[in-house]
Amino acid sequence: MTWRPPRPRAKTKDKEEKKVSRKAKPQDLDSDGSDLQLERPKKEAKSEKDQKVPPKAQKKDDSDSDVPRRPAPGGFDRLEPSRSRDPKGKGDGFGFGKGDGFGKGTGKGKGKGKEENDQPKEQPNFEPSGLLALEDNAKNGIPLKFTVPAEARRPATKWRLYVFSKQNGEKPKMIHIYKNVGYLFGKDRRIVDVPTDHPTCSKQHAVLHYRQTSTGLVKPYIMDLESVNGTFVNGSRIDAARYVELREKDVLKFGMSSREFVLLHGGSANHVAIDAKDLKSDSE
Secondary structure, eight states: OOOOOOOOOOOOHHHHHHHHHHHOOOOOSSSOSSOOOOOOOOOOOOOTTTOOOOTTTOOOOTTSSSOOEEEOTTSOEEEOOOOOOOTTOOOOSSSSOSSOSSSOOSSSOSSOOOOSSOOOOOOOOOSOOSHHHHHHTEETTEEOSOOOOTTBOOOSSOEEEEEEOOSTTOOOEEEEOOSSSEEEEESOTTTOSEEOOOTTSOSSOEEEEEEEOTTSOEEEEEEEOSOSSOEEETTEEOOBTOEEEOOTTOEEEETTOOOEEEEEETTTTTTSOOOGGGGSOSOO
């Protein structure tokens, strides 16, 4: 028995219709049926009113602005600040104040440049200002109008001042003025050594210093401290800010005060002869 290949099965009409229905496309009513291509429905273009751009996406039209543009490397235009790099540095014209921010400029610029006219810095001064000397030459926190001279010495003679007043009932007073190198006269009791207590006297009226002379003797000198009403020695007004030598029995007066200050020392009565009878009291 010989082998025979199987016969191909005949396609039925139903199957062929199904395949044709799958491949066939809807025909255009206006076409003649020969061309099966169909036109796809096109989307209607939106009107300008429907095309709403969000506010963030909207950009201002800078066509009318005076700011120049320059092309960017990517092909897009961008604003360029109109910074005028003026060599004089008088401004950038972009709201940053004076100065171009690149070095030179005078004023408030973004950049920290050197000024055109650099003023030299003040050099330190190591000279004595005199403030320490002023503190040393003060008493109770009040500056004194004088300085103690270098030749000031304490005297070996026991000098005294006898104060006489013309007021009724006031007895003479004695003041020892040999314990220090100097004594200040005036009406400011916070700093003076000998108060004058008169309205015409200054707060620091005069000063008395004991100075050593070239011969080695220590003598009293008085100086007026530029007072208003002056200092008088034996009725004569002395020059201000100058030392005047004093001697035994000299009489000092200050301003318009009636008080008299008589200068004496412990040996002033040594040459006066005293009778023994005068030393006895009335009871004896």
